[in-house]
Amino acid sequence: MRLFECILLLCLIVCAVSVAFTRDLLTSIIIFMSYSLLMCLIWMILQSPDLAITEAAVGAGVTSILFFLTLKKIRAIRKEEQNEQEEG
Amino acid sequence: MSFVQNFPFFSIILAMFSGIISSVLSGKKARNLSLVMIAVTTALSAGTLLFCLRTGESYPYMMGHFPAPWGNEIRAGILEGVTAVFFGVVMFLAVLGGLDHTAEDVEENKLNLFYIMIDLMLSSLLALVYTNDLFTAYVFVEINTIAGCGLIMIRQKGRSMSAAIRYMIMSQLGSGLFLIGLSILYDITGHLLMSPAKESVAALAASGAYRIPMLVIMAVVGVGLAIKSGLYPFHYWIPDTYGYATPTASAVLSGLVSKGYIFLLIKIFYRVLGYDNLVSSQMVNVLYVFGITGMVMGSLHAIHETDTRRMTAYSSVAQIGYIYMGIGLGTQYGMVAAVFHIFTHSATKALLFISAVGLYEASGDKKDYVSLRGAGYRNPLAGIGFTVGSLSMVGFPMLSGFISKLLFATSALESPHKMLPTLIVLAVSTTLNAVYFLRLVITLYSRRRPEDAPIPEVKVRSSWHLRLAILCFIAVNLVLGMWSQPIVQAIADGLAMFG
Amino acid sequence: MIQHLSLNIEETVAVILFGVGFTILLLHRNLIKKIMGMNIMDTATYLFLASKGYITGRAVPIVVDGVQEVSAYINPVPSGLVLTGIVVSVSTTALMLSLTIRLYERYHSLDLDEILILAKEEEQT
């Protein structure tokens, strides 16, 4: 169990650092989502199921959805701008 | 338990409740509700203050059925009462003075949201003033931050939105540091309420255990709240934030929000970490150095500015430097001076921001020096208000700024090592203040030149709320300047109760 | 020191994550990355706090079969605090993301430095 926990914690650090250094935003959002899921497992190990449920619903669920939406919105704006440029 | 003792709790809950109700009201009704609520809250705080003055001691108030180490708790005393009354008055006048501009800057069907933010801002300020629990403080610091961000970006111009996101980023850094300090403190004491935590901290300090964590807690909490209140090296968000928000928001943010954090910091120093521990660990000297650097650098930046609102904002950086210098002096008297300067600065800065509104009205909404030339003739009351505020900042006798400078100087005499630098920096900073404030005052009262841009040379009468607000702010400044003795006494008594 | 750190492995990791998150929030130029950094910093603090309540070999603080011994359960306080904290962090995330969208609509950029320059230029017109 202890070993499993150590592996999870190591994965957390890897995820956090790779969020900082990934170029593509979509990739980094997905990495961030997996970061939240790992955190959720760690909270299960730390005997706090309340936190695990909340993290799964909020961190991995709602927060990621909001990030995806923002990205989608930004891409839509970018697309519109390109269309305008092509027309003009 | 007498009924008056419930008043702090009532004022916090009332402010929150009116915020919640405002979400379904129309803009005008929300505005009226907000004004009434602020007035009632101030009256309740005044009741608390009178009660504490009469009994002469502070009392804890349980939030729930469980006593101190288990349940939440708030605590009311003289200093809390004075601060709450003062915050209420400044908030009321700031909202009153900016009414017209708020209606202009905010879209009509979002007006009620603006007043929700004002209401929750007041409730969080009151909670920060009264709270006796560290985690409650964290939660209300967050409310304060988000409400502040809302107040900035409600004027949906590009500049104010970029200022808002910058403010948010800096505040989040501050909150993160504050929270990690809190976690370490919880780890070594096991308490979140201030009074039991203080006992544990005192026991730890006596036994010499956990010396490193204590030092880090002091540093991290201090830096976190300093970032949030805009102490000099962390001040980059201030000019944009104060300069481009709607006038009410500028007055509230510069006058109250940063002061709320400083009050919390003082409270944590006294109630949890122990001021003696701070002095012996040299933490105060760090704050002192930051403070005096801020005093000089803020004024230098202010001279550099051509936009009057940004200039006023940079002068805030300098004034916050004064407050941290007072905290950093490491004496009881220095702390009294710092608390008095909190009041001085919030009254004066709010006066400056609000009366500047009248001047812009008379100058075609331009904010640079050239357009403001002669504005003092076009809107006489606003000109007088701005002049009084400037003189108070410079330290003219009879006004509040003079008293706080006097207090700083006398308290500097008590600490032998810091006396000379303090006095020198005070003198330099006062001169710099005089340079940029009096320059603006001269501009206001100099005749226009023919080559200036054409602005109708008519007298502008501001609406009655703006005039009333300016008059009241001038009165508050005069009261602080001329009847300072009882207030200083109350602050000293209140600080004695803090420990 | 190293030995102590290996015993405190959760805190060690939490502190490393805090540093990473803090740095991303302060110094990364992309706004979305900044917001992610803020989230990482917050969760790191929560991990730190939650590991303070953990006690080896004890169970979840939900009363089973009427057992109410202190020696049976872990410390419930940090869990409660973290629960409150998560709400705060999701609120600020939503707020900052919506600000990002509005800024992108206006300036077509996610780079904060660039946005600040563009905003300044726009003001001067």
Added chain:
Amino acid sequence: MSRRRDNYETSRWLRFKKWVDGETDPLSSGMDAIPVVTEGQMRERRKNLALRKAYDEELTRLSAEHADKTEIMKARGIRNFQKFYKVMSVILCLAIISVLLWTIAALPVTGGADNPANNEVAARYIEKGLQETGAVNIVTGMILDYRAFDTFGESCVLFIASCCVLVLLRLDADSKNDNIKKMIAESDDRHFEPKDDIILQKCACVLVPVIMIFGIYIVLNGHLSPGGGFSGGAVLGSGLILYLNAYGYKKMSRLFTEKVYRRTTLCALTFYCLAKSYSFFTGANHLESGIPTGTPGAILSSGLILPLNICVGLVVACTMYAFYTLFRKGGM
């Protein structure tokens, strides 16, 4: 008799006077006029920025291909600045980490039963929590009864954040401004995706009821099992979002409009506020609250905790859904 100064134009007095009049800046001499930037120039600049970005990307690609990248790097000052940024960030990161590591090396070991954090406070929550709050889940009992003021503050944080998002992203249909109308038309991003996707609809048909029931279960059993108002509300909110994605706004508007959102939030928060005020008031004045705690373990037990959980659940579900729709199209 004083010497006549013929260089009055450059004298200090004139410069001082000019500065007093607000014409020049004493610290940066020579800047006397503010450059005027028109909308066209703005656009030009934006384009330039975009071009520069493209150029930068090109450079990176090139530099990856060529071995002598240092020369290309040196040509661009901005590159150096970015490098400086990166170096700074790594240094800062390491500094913070080392200071905090130094701290935690001095802290008590994780998992120890005798740590200072496990003191009489936690002991009382565990030993008497069941009797005093009636909640089997001690964490829920703690946040909704012992430390209820924090939790009330927390729901206010959520409330005010949703207000801020409303300010930023809500586009009002009855606005007179044409610009905003255009934005509303543009922001409906469902133009870009397939409508009425049959696979999604069938999946949602199965999943949404399950998700909803699970969310309601978490909310209602907050005092008995892990979970509570917040996590349950988030699950409910994601169920609503899935339904919206599968069936579109039209069907959703029968069930959930902005009016419903406002009223639900208002009622839930008002009830929360009043209930907690009552409990704080009676607690502080040492009055009996008169709210029965019921038999521990039953669904209808633990006094105010169950209704409060329901309130929080409603607020959170509505807020999450509102965040989604506001981000998506600026309205409900």
